[in-house]
Amino acid sequence: MPITLPDTLPAYDVLAREGVMVMPERGAAQQDIRPLRIGLLNLMPKKIQTETQFARLIGATPLQIDFHLIRMSDHETRNTSAEHMEAFYRPFSEVAASGEKFDGLLITGAPIEHLDFEDVTYWDELKQVMDWTQTHVHSTFGICWGGMAMAYHLNGVPKHILDAKAFGCFRHQNKAPASPYLRGFSDDVLMPVSRWTEMREDEMRAAGLKVLIGSDEVGPALVEDAAHRALYVFNHFEYDSDTLKQEYDRDVDAGTPINVPVNYYPEDDPTRAPLNRWRSHAHLLYGNWISEIYLTTPFDIELIGEASTDLRR
Structure with a gap:
């Protein structure tokens, strides 16, 4: 089954060329099934790149996905055209x-991790979003800074500033192979990392959270928050093959001190094309x-926040 997207969204043509099953909204309306309603709260500056990355991943399943793009109400983006935001995003x-409800919601990262959460201009509204998920979203997935924000707001777990940027592709260990979220995962997992902050495993566990994937070098990567029906991932499975390269080249061109991303380029040579070694796990x-x-969301979407039906029981 395909992911449903407006056929004028830039991601539509990109994914269609890649062989991802996409369907225009008018075609989906003719199918007599209930698609899963998945929202993307996009906090990243490069909106089009980010929405394409996540649509690619959630559109690769046999289920029909009704994809919705959401933005913060009063925050104006400077990196994406106003026309694109007006056409495809809702505040x-x-x-x-x-009052509408969602089967799933993705909350992306944002390049503001050096700020205290309370100093972020849209923090008050983001807290409203996270509280709203508890009654209007069946399962929420926080990515990088978005996951840190959820862990902090919902569980009181702080983030910590690193002495140096964690930047590159790092080996991680599968700590919960029986988890349904890690079905098919290897024992050893490579993940792209790009952040100046970290969450600590002992503080996660003390808050009742379960670390599913972690690294001795860069800490916990994937965490389950069962009490809030949420997952937090602090690294970037969604990255394209050249996303770390784009970040590295940007800093080099700007004269910003930056190390060559670890274990990313062949033989750590930035003149060579990087290889994508995380796509399958993504x-x-x-x-x-x-x-x-x-398997767990109610067929009647209005029951989200009130009841659920787990087809495995």
């Missing part, structure tokens, strides 16, 4: 006022998340 205030993780939503 959270509008979504909340409508599809596994997001496919498993979609599968868990499908």
Whole structure:
């Protein structure tokens, strides 16, 4: 089954060329099934790149996905055209006022990790979003800074500034092979990392959270928050092959001190093209998340926040 996207969204043509099953909204309306409603709260500056990355992953399952793009109500983006934002995004205030519910919500990272959470200009509204997920979203997935924000707001777990940027591709260990979210995962997992902050495993566990994937070098990577029906991933399975290269080249061109990303370029040579060694695990993780939503979300979407039906029981 395909992911449903407006056929004028830039991601539509990109994914269609890659062989991802996409369907225009008019075609989806003719199918007599209930698609999963998945929202993306996009906090990243490069909106089009980010929405394409996540649509690629959640659109690769056998289920029909009804994809919705959401933005913060009063925060103006400077990196994406106003026309694109007006055509494809709705402000959270509008979504909340409508009373509609979602089977899943993705909350992306944002390049503001040097700030205390309370100093972020849209922190108050983001807290409203995270509280709203508890009654209007069946399962929430926080990515990088978005996951740290959720762990902090919902569980009181702080983030910590690193002495140096964790930047590159790092080996991680599968700490919970029986988890349904890690179905099909190897014992050893490579993940792209790009952050100046970290969450600590002992503080996660003390808050009742379960670390599913972690690294001795860069700490916990994937964490389950069962009490809040949430997952937090602090690294970037969704990255394209050249996303770390783009970040590295940007800093080099700007004269910003930056190390060559670890274990990313062949023989650590930035003149050579990087190889994508995380794509399969990226599809596994997001496919498993979609599968868990499908198995546990109520057929009547209005029951989200009130009841759930787990087809495995």
